[in-house]
Amino acid sequence: MAEFGDRILAVYEFAASDRAAARRFAKQIAVEQTVEMPLSAVPGPVRQAVVGRIEELEPAGSRRWRAVISYEPELATELPALLNLLFGNVSMMSGVRLADFELPPALLRTFTGPAFGIEGIRRLSGAHRRPLLCSAIKPVGLSAEQLADLAYRFARAGVDIVKDDHGLGEQSYAAFADRVERCSEAVRKANRETGRNALYFPNLTGSLAAVEERLEKVRAAGCRGVLLAPMLVGLDWFQTFAARGEVAILAHPSFSGAYMQRSHGIAPQALLGKLFRLLGSDGVIFANAGGRFPVSQASCDAIALNLRVPWGDLRPAFPVAGGGVDARRADYWIERYGTDLVLLVSSSLYARRDFERAAFELAERVRRYE
């Protein structure tokens, strides 16, 4: 795509009966996303400068077409404007999917991307080559003491990152401050016993009004990373927070799934693989194929690829495969995705009668890849 290098590129896939219809529809997108009015009423110089340009138009399967539309970067000097340009009003059309996007180098450089990235998280965890193992403490409803006990057991079993379940917030069952203090202390205790370096990542997703106060508690507890759901806290805020580089961030896909429909929305590899990385996720949790959610293997492969592929000066981010990963298939997934991977395994451990034993065995298996 180098030939359009100074423009923003968006790749859309959509249904159309033939090339002429596809061209009309691509034109409709290009107009809707920019001037959003009858072209006849747009002054010539403005039309030339700002209406999206159809750069390519190709068949993409049965009655599906793929159009590359390029946009003038001046239209998207800020993140909300970029989101609006790529998929704002198009989101209200039918059967249109943003399959990919690319930013010109000057615009790409305005994004900090992952402050830690794969290397940064490896540095924190002390695992230099092998995949990392992550497990969630849950369910919501347990006391801080009970959650801390789970954190202790996971860390002692050899889990690298013990994270809060994303449903854990500020609830009376286990108040945030108490939970973070107890869980981080529990993980430290396990580390003293094992000589290892497990990390505890609390869930910072919550009211923006409370974030600074909670971050203070996260810092005081010595936590080096957090869980954050970009679609729940807002993408621009997420980006700004990530750019501060204070804590490593595992991004959670909650509330993002509606975008990732088969024939409408934003392709998973564009949303989780590119956008979430661009905004500063050091690791991105995605629902893995074969788990609880109906996702294709091809999408998961593409997410993992996009998170790690060279992209401007952006650090690569960890693919974090979750959503029902079976502990017994760990080797399969490591061989499929490679060792720059975080395996997020919780349910299939909890389902075992002796979850500590199961976690221990899984951690041992993951450690063989060092």
Place this chain on the structure above:
Amino acid sequence: MAEFGDRILAVYEFAASDRAAARRFAKQIAVEQTVEMPLSAVPGPVRQAVVGRIEELEPAGSRRWRAVISYEPELATELPALLNLLFGNVSMMSGVRLADFELPPALLRTFTGPAFGIEGIRRLSGAHRRPLLCSAIKPVGLSAEQLADLAYRFARAGVDIVKDDHGLGEQSYAAFADRVERCSEAVRKANRETGRNALYFPNLTGSLAAVEERLEKVRAAGCRGVLLAPMLVGLDWFQTFAARGEVAILAHPSFSGAYMQRSHGIAPQALLGKLFRLLGSDGVIFANAGGRFPVSQASCDAIALNLRVPWGDLRPAFPVAGGGVDARRADYWIERYGTDLVLLVSSSLYARRDFERAAFELAERVRRYE
């Protein structure tokens, strides 16, 4: 639904072959949205306290079912947690639609809702009973002077709210500060000539880092309202900003359309009609049936209904019908939706050879309903 009055209610619609399958799927949602792990591993008291409860399960058309699931309000003491509870992981399932939701009174009271609402916007505009007419200045790419000239012409023609197109942000063609100053002055000038009270609402949607500075300019220019796209600026931030009550807010649906698919996502009347109102929109722009976007009349009717129906202490908000409303059908839409309505008409005016004349005629038509 009063019998479950102290719990959060979510109404989901989904596909299932028979009642047993529907019950299994509803149970899967109730578990996924709360404990998110095998029930066998959840301690009994926690299961009792936090797992969602299936309150009703009814057929909803051919192979579609509707389940009312109730949740413990303690799970959602903050907006991001509420979004997560209602449609977090469910968003990654397939063919599930959040059709409606209801909050218990105590939780509902934590939301400020519209600070101005219909009455507030009527007070600002001086139009006490009739529908209001809104038009957008566009396209992006015009100079601030050209945009101000459009604002002047619309206001002189009798348009009540002249708003920025939502693609207008901070671009070199017409810098925000310059645009806001010129456009508000242009509308004031028109008001001096007509003796009317047209309002100018600039688009505040943009980088959160810049919002306070831009708001200062909005205030300095004397603007009493703004355009904001909740999905682009983030829902929690949107809510916090709206609660300050400084300016009236027209909410724009950009980037929200992927949620509003026919068989997956969040029903338009729940997303635009309830959530956007809950978060403090004084008016909510929706793509109207028969316009440029593929939306059903039933959805539009339901959005308009939900925005204005009594709901706790929340003020009613204006339905703002847009997205290709034809000026010639103004009376039809006013009769359909009633006079507590903002008609957003732009493209069908721009498409006319003499758009000022067209705007004038439309404004006259709308004024007959006073």
